[in-house]
Amino acid sequence: RVVVGTKVDQNHVNWVTAYNMLTGIRFTVSRTNAKIARAELTDADFEAKHKFSFDITGNELTPSAKYDFKFKDYAPGVFRDLRQKFRLDPADYLMSLTSKYILSELGSPGKSGSFFYFSRDYKYIIKTIHHAEHKFLRRILKDYWLHVQDNPNTLLSQFYGLHRVKIPYGRKIHFVVMNNLFPPHRDIHQTFDLKGSTIGRDFKEEDLEKNPRATLKDLNWLRREKHLEFGPEKKNLFFEQMERDVSLLQKLKIMDYSMLVGVHDLQKGNQENLRDKTLQVFQPGGDSPSDEAPDGRGMLIRTPSKLESARKARELRQIIKQEKPIPMGQSSSRMPDTMEENTAKRELVFYSDDGGFRATHEDNSPGDEIFFLSIIDCLTHYGTVKKLEHFWKGLSNDKKQISPISPEPYGERFINFIEGITKSPEEAARDAQNAARS
Ligand code: ATP
Ligand code: CA
Ligand code: CA
Known part of the structure; x- marks a missing residue:
């Protein structure tokens, strides 16, 4: 089951990254929520990006943070609207992602090298994405948004935010916030990732x-x-x-x-x-009601x-x-x-x-x-990465498979x-x- 992860605490190698991600989300999401939404999104909303600098002392724009880092928020108005279309409660979203700096890291389950973090209550997933995926999501954001508008029941991944963090001299890390498909209150007895292909599609x-x-x-x-x-x-x-x-x-x-x-x-x-x-x-101090480990027994x-x-x-x-x-x-x-x-x-x-x-x-x-x-x-856009792979793999395998x-x-x-x-x-x-x- 995916919820088994490693707790990201102060001793974890990715603690600073996780802390910065959550601090940035808390700041930018609160900032966006505080603004009154315009009736209609404009093209500018889809292209918007806002950059913030965080440091230990804080400044007129950003509050003080534990570490120095830069945070970029992409199309905040669009993602606020998407969160609403996906029926998220704004306060709940903030609570889950930032009420305490504890996440669990799933490491990198796929071959892509992306990292997955669960919010402390397991409702949300942060996935780090490649720059190409980031650029691509920005490019298709309008199509995605229109599709969600026309198909509120879409089966596609629900994206709630797109951001970037960077520590001084560090590399840029792009990430999305998504729904955790698997609810925290139910055991998932089996999980499958299905593509409709048979080549390499076997877990030992x-x-x-x-x-x-x-x-x-x-x-x-x-x-x-x-x-x-x-x-x-x-x-x-x-x-x-x-x-x-x-x-x-x-x-x-x-x-x-x-x-x-x-x-x-x-x-x-x-x-x-x-x-x-x-x-x-995940029971660090237990000072909020949601810190109680939910009891899964006896639910009908x-x-x-x-x-x-x-x-x-x-x-x-x-x-x-x-x-x-x-x-x-x-x-x-x-x-x-x-x-x-x-x-x-x-x-x-x-x-x-x-x-x-x-x-x-x-x-x-x-x-x-x-x-x-x-x-x-x-x-994953066909044009960017896959053409090459197609060429190489096509040499050795049955093309259709x-x-x-x-x-x-x-x-x-x-x-x-x-x-x-x-x-x-x-x-x-x-x-x-x-x-x-x-
Ligand atoms: P690759 O490109 O190698 O396939 P990736 O790093 O892009 O991997 P994904 O394919 O997005 O990763 O996801 C890997 C696994 O993480 C999935 O098979 C699934 O087990 C889990 N996972 C991904 N997204 C979700 C989600 N929204 N809810 C729950 N689990 C998820
Ligand atoms: Ca995959
Ligand atoms: Ca992938």
Whole structure:
């Protein structure tokens, strides 16, 4: 599970970087929140960048900080608007990212060398990104924003901020703030990162023993014969949104993204309580209520009746057609959880079942798993890096199977794969039977 990380404290090598990131975010986000938003964003908002110098003494603009550093804030008005579109509470966002300078670092899980940090409450992720990705995000920001405007239920990564830090004589570090797809209050029993390719898409099963919560890949998924178990209603919602999202990615010539899938098994529930153990590391002083390690035990999701589920599915469908978020209060029919979570996010379709999207049967009645789904790592532009890689890899491998294919076929392959593994349990059983017969 991704939440297992290393606590970033004063002794951690990246303590200064983490401290500076959070100090900069706190300052710039408060500054932006304090301003009155204009009715409409202008082109200038998308291009905006503001630079601040922090030092030990402080100055008329910035408060004093522990270290000397420079901080750059990009398109703050746009990101404020995005946070609002994604239903974040401004105060909550600030609290999570800055109430104490404690993060956990996931190190660098991918090959890219990016670092991941979780906010202390695990709601948000800071990902350091390459300069090329940074430039690219700025270039596509308007398209992304327009897409979110038209598709509030987008499956694409939710970006909440884009910033840069630099210490004297140090290098520039660009980073984004994103949502942690996996909610802090639920155990995620399995995680998959799916691209729709088979080459190199296998996590060594032997290594699972060492790291039972590792992120698995396409071949591991197929080997397990898993499915995204959605009946017709939810399947349609999911496909419709994914197709829209992927068509944006194709248009912007993006590739190398994946569908991140977290699976919460309702039968297993939260018994394993891995998080409790992890969070104990995060109890520095305990002077605020959220410092209490949440207790994962004894939480229930009330199983909605068939009628309720049908009504809800209908609501969801109407909402996605009108591209309107679900009105508060109507989208949920479950017991309140004791644990803190981003409840406002539940207004969004794919976050509406306890932060995720619950499995359904062929008759659209609820199933046994909650899926947490998002298209992640979508800042790789084909033109910049991948053409070279394509050339080199193309020499040795089957052209169709290598992952750096151009954005159009990449998107097609991605959609085909994800749609191919989306089946209600009944459908999956039927297909397995047919396959056995023939
Ligand atoms: P590479 O380019 O080598 O694929 P990367 O450094 O760009 O790697 P990502 O692909 O963005 O990294 O993410 C790596 C892993 O981190 C994912 O497979 C997933 O396990 C975790 N992760 C990324 N984004 C999120 C998110 N929003 N919520 C939860 N986990 C995430
Ligand atoms: Ca990736
Ligand atoms: Ca990447």
